[in-house]
Amino acid sequence: MQIEAREYEYANDYKVLIESYSGKPEHLLAIMQDVQKHYNYLPRLAISMISQHVGIPVSRVYAMASFYKAFSLVPKGKFIFRVCDGTACHIKNSATLLDQLQEHLGIEVDETTADGLFSIETVNCLGACALAPVMVVNGKVYGKVSPGDVERIINEYGGQSYASQHKC
Amino acid sequence: MKIMLNGQEREAREGETILEMCRREGIPIPTFCYYQAFGGQGACRMCMVELREEGQEQTRLVAACTYPIKSSVEIITESERIQRLRRTIVMLLARRAPDNPLMEALARTYSSPRLTAIEVEPPNCILCGLCIHACEEMGRTAIWSMFRGIDKRIGTPYDEASEDCIGCAACARICPTQAINLEEEGSTRRIWNKTFELVACQRCGKNYTTREELEYLWERTEYGKEKLCESCRKKTLAINMKSFQQ
Ligand code: FES
Ligand code: FES
Numbered sequence: 001m002q003i004e005a006r007e008y009e010y011a012n013d014y015k016v017l018i019e020s021y022s023g024k025p026e027h028l029l030a031i032m033q034d035v036q037k038h039y040n041y042l043p044r045l046a047i048s049m050i051s052q053h054v055g056i057p058v059s060r061v062y063a064m065a066s067f068y069k070a071f072s073l074v075p076k077g078k079f080i081f082r083v084c085d086g087t088a089c090h091i092k093n094s095a096t097l098l099d100q101l102q103e104h105l106g107i108e109v110d111e112t113t114a115d116g117l118f119s120i121e122t123v124n125c126l127g128a129c130a131l132a133p134v135m136v137v138n139g140k141v142y143g144k145v146s147p148g149d150v151e152r153i154i155n156e157y158g159g160q161s162y163a164s165q166h167k168c
Numbered sequence: 169m170k171i172m173l174n175g176q177e178r179e180a181r182e183g184e185t186i187l188e189m190c191r192r193e194g195i196p197i198p199t200f201c202y203y204q205a206f207g208g209q210g211a212c213r214m215c216m217v218e219l220r221e222e223g224q225e226q227t228r229l230v231a232a233c234t235y236p237i238k239s240s241v242e243i244i245t246e247s248e249r250i251q252r253l254r255r256t257i258v259m260l261l262a263r264r265a266p267d268n269p270l271m272e273a274l275a276r277t278y279s280s281p282r283l284t285a286i287e288v289e290p291p292n293c294i295l296c297g298l299c300i301h302a303c304e305e306m307g308r309t310a311i312w313s314m315f316r317g318i319d320k321r322i323g324t325p326y327d328e329a330s331e332d333c334i335g336c337a338a339c340a341r342i343c344p345t346q347a348i349n350l351e352e353e354g355s356t357r358r359i360w361n362k363t364f365e366l367v368a369c370q371r372c373g374k375n376y377t378t379r380e381e382l383e384y385l386w387e388r389t390e391y392g393k394e395k396l397c398e399s400c401r402k403k404t405l406a407i408n409m410k411s412f413q414q
Contacts, residue, residue: 057309062325
């Protein structure tokens, strides 16, 4: 697998994080979660370092990373807008929220803005159907979101420039 | 241990799988994900048979390749229910490998209806997992099953050339549907997005392996550093034996 040169700048940070766990194979998932938490994705170099640390082939670490939705193989934004598109939220028009977000931020679902600030994702039911439609930004829950709220929420995370840029 | 197999009393070895016993008794059971050297995976469900435990009325379906015989059970390997099950499995898997001769033959055997094909990567892969086992058995584990659900597929990380792949093609050889793309041209081999240089047999001159595989084998075996293809290795072995006996 090809690892870009600039990733090596972080090699030491990854190392410290990874080596805070013992090299037992059963720690694989925990290490991956920790790296994901710190960097919002699993960098290639980190995947190869994790594989070495726990003695599990890269193919299997990658397979695990690709299997769970909690892991991302590509860089994610600093703020992740998770829009629920479960049954209840769907009926309460989550699609409009999504449209608004996509329009304001100029990206599609599962994409990240060029400045690495925002990503949009969808989930299938957050288990808060009474609050439908629901949106979560880095763990903060927004319930009963109306289309008019979207811009304000984006601004909360410093997205003013985006919002004005795409307003028509 | 006495068990009933298709209505006849048979002797089973304790702990052997139903499949092992049936193979020994010459009773055919179709399989996709089973390979003798690796044992059963219980993944494809093609080998399902009916099993009735002692004192039970009903039979239940179990995977013959993973079910160990531990008590005097009754086993039925052919029935309407099993036929139906195999027909469905073949019907679904054939969507992934519509023009593959094996799947076509099976579809005929089980009169499986033909559904529209779906595009999979690599084409014709029915996800039996034998290639993964072969690669693991080689001690490389360069490929694994990635993603999940309808996106599940076999591959190398990032679909790129893997450092662990030595181009041995054990995966391609074991694949029941020839789904793994192995290209050979002159003295190069391409597999899993990686190009290898082929090495010729010192006796017959046939290109038979990759440099990487050869070096890997040299590293881990007692063999001398010779470059012999399999048939030439056997021949030299036979010649050596003869001179040894004389
Ligand atoms: S459907 Fe959105 S929280 Fe349940
Ligand atoms: S052969 Fe038994 S489940 Fe595949």
